[in-house]
Amino acid sequence: MMLEIKDLRKKFGKFHALNGLDLHIPQGSLYGFVGPNGAGKTTTIKIMTGLLFADSGKVMIDGTDVSRGLNDLKMKIGYVPDFFGVYDNLKVNEYMEFFASCYGIDGLKGRTRYMTLLEQVGLEDKVNFYVDSLSRGMKQRLCLARALIHDPLLLVLDEPTSGLDPRTRFEFKEILKELKEQGKTIFISSHVLSELSELCTDIGVIDQGKMILSGSMEEILRRVNATNPLIISVLGNKDKALTILKSQPCVQTIAVKDEDIRVNFIGDNQDEALLLQQLVDAEVLVHGFYREQGSLESLFMQITDHDKEKAVLVHEIESGL
């Protein structure tokens, strides 16, 4: 395991930011960390990066306890916050050189390292440009290169693509995929759920300081799909199909729209297969039989039942974020 968090708790006054958080991230995975505002995402990240101490609980990175060996762990973590964090009057190469020296990487070694990274993020031709003259997307890529200067094992990104245009976001995602292929473990917190479902191998949903859902992306999406209605498209003989459906114990509700019958079906794959078999045996002409595809957004809405967050997500979904 690259990152293990056990029963993490943190209080700010009377407010419980983290309430017994558990988290496990396997090595080499791209982990999406999702949660509504105030759920405890940033607090978790701040504790992981050593910017904040937890009240209780354990954070282990690559087998080392953060509270004990933070200085050694700083070499293993690369942190990209949700802001650019750049300096005025400093050129790209000076910016990279500065952070290289903050990690004790000086001289030729530092120069070679940052030039490789700038090439990787596509900023090799901007070496002599002033950092504040770069576009938002370039600044974000520069921040990513900066976080990689000491070749960390774990890369922690807090809302890395917020405020970026779709093209820059796509380029950024491609860089992340490339980094994953290089063996880096990437922990990414984001509100843009559609993006996470495309990118991440694992995902965790946090709400009110607790992990409420965690697992591999495939597994989670399968669970989402299992709760979605079954869409059965039939040609003619709809009454016969409805009679069969009504007799099924797994069927909860039935709705008919044109040729499609939407069925809330709580059975597993085998139950679905048996239902299809029955329909075919009864000579119902079935030309479509599938579960409606679920999305991370719908799951998120279900499990974090806060009206405000729904509004944010609806806005995100509608605006195609």
Place this chain on the structure above:
Amino acid sequence: MKLNPVYKRETTVSSRSFRLALILAIFNTILALVVLLNMYSVVERVKLTAEIQYSSFTNLYVFVAAVEFVMLMFIMPALTAGSISGERERQTLDILLTTTLKPWEIIWGKFTSSFGTMFLMIMSSFPLLSVSFVYGGVMIHDVFILLLCYLAVALLCGSMGICFSTLFKRSTIATVVSYGVLVLIGAGTYAINAFALSMARMNIKSTYVMSVGGMADQTNSGAFLYLLLLNPVATFYAMINGQTGDSQVIRSLNSWFGPHPDNFIMENWVVLSIFIQLVLAAIFMFIAVKAISPSKGKKIRKIK
């Protein structure tokens, strides 16, 4: 020797800025004009009266030294008060703290770069100070004591600026609070002594003794005088008076707040006050390091 990365970056940025060169040029031009005009008037007086007033050159030394001192007191907090809050405003402090740099290295890098700028300004005006040595002036060890006094006030004002910069989120507030505390130390300790002296005189006036013995002249501000050990202005005044006039520091202070008994503190006033100010500076630096170090009680700030 490996340079502190924060110091290196700060000096790169400040040396690139036109502002520093402009401040140096304006400051030294004004100082040079005053010094050279003064020198010219002295020489003209010599031509008229055939008499050289050596005290004029000493006065020139006092003038330049005092201007530099005031400049140190007022520029140093301005240079440092925005250092850490500026990092916070740029949202780079958290990034710095996640690197292997220790909090004290960040504070030290910030302080030394501001101190370096200040030192450059002081040293650039030293040739003007040397004008006073044309016909006399002070001894070389006096110049070293002056430098020590400058060092103490620069450390005190600089560390105070950095400390408030770590405690307040905004540079403007940090700067205002730094000046406020500086005024409190400078004018506040003076005001307390003045108040104590006037209270003492009022008490004496109400007694019969005063009317027969003239005791009012013997009143003093009491133990409150030792509060002036914290005051860099009092240190400078005592030191410069010791160098150019009264060789005894005690006389300078007694002229302010009445005669005080001669003791170890009074005899070693300048050295002790410099030492106390350095201790105060160390306390401010310690608070600054603690303030930026991650701790259990620190609240998170997330700026979207």
